[in-house]
Amino acid sequence: MTDNAPKKKEKKAKGTVFVRKEICKGCSYCIDFCPPRCLDFSPDFNAKGYHYPILSPPEGCTGCGLCGLYCPDFAIYGVKFKDVEKLKQDAADAA
Ligand code: SF4
Numbered sequence: 573m574t575d576n577a578p579k580k581k582e583k584k585a586k587g588t589v590f591v592r593k594e595i596c597k598g599c600s601y602c603i604d605f606c607p608p609r610c611l612d613f614s615p616d617f618n619a620k621g622y623h624y625p626i627l628s629p630p631e632g633c634t635g636c637g638l639c640g641l642y643c644p645d646f647a648i649y650g651v652k653f654k655d656v657e658k659l660k661q662d663a664a665d666a667a
């Protein structure tokens with residue numbers, strides 16, 4: 573058996589999301605409008621009794637931020653990994 577078959581490129585996430593799960597109302601806008609369809613409801617409930625979004629699969633996230641734009645409750649934020657360090661620095665500067 574040869575190993576000449578083209579290797580499938582492993583997909584890596586370019587970003588991630590931060591979810592404020594306790595203020596999520598489970599409306600599903602973020603899930604419905606995520607372009608790569610990489611959000612789903614958690615099997616768990618928050619304190620209000622709603623399922624909240626989780627990355628599924630995480631490697632699909634591009635960090636485009638659209639989920640945050642569609643959330644009526646500012647309960648989710650998408651960010652590109654390359655911008656995380658800048659956000660941390662901005663937060664430190666503002667403290
Ligand atoms: S940041 Fe973009 S790709 Fe990632 S979960 Fe939100 S909408 Fe989907």
Ligand code: SF4
Pocket residue numbers: 595596597598599600601602603624625642643644645646647648
């Ligand atoms: S759009 Fe906001 S409130 Fe609706 S499910 Fe997503 S995080 Fe929760």
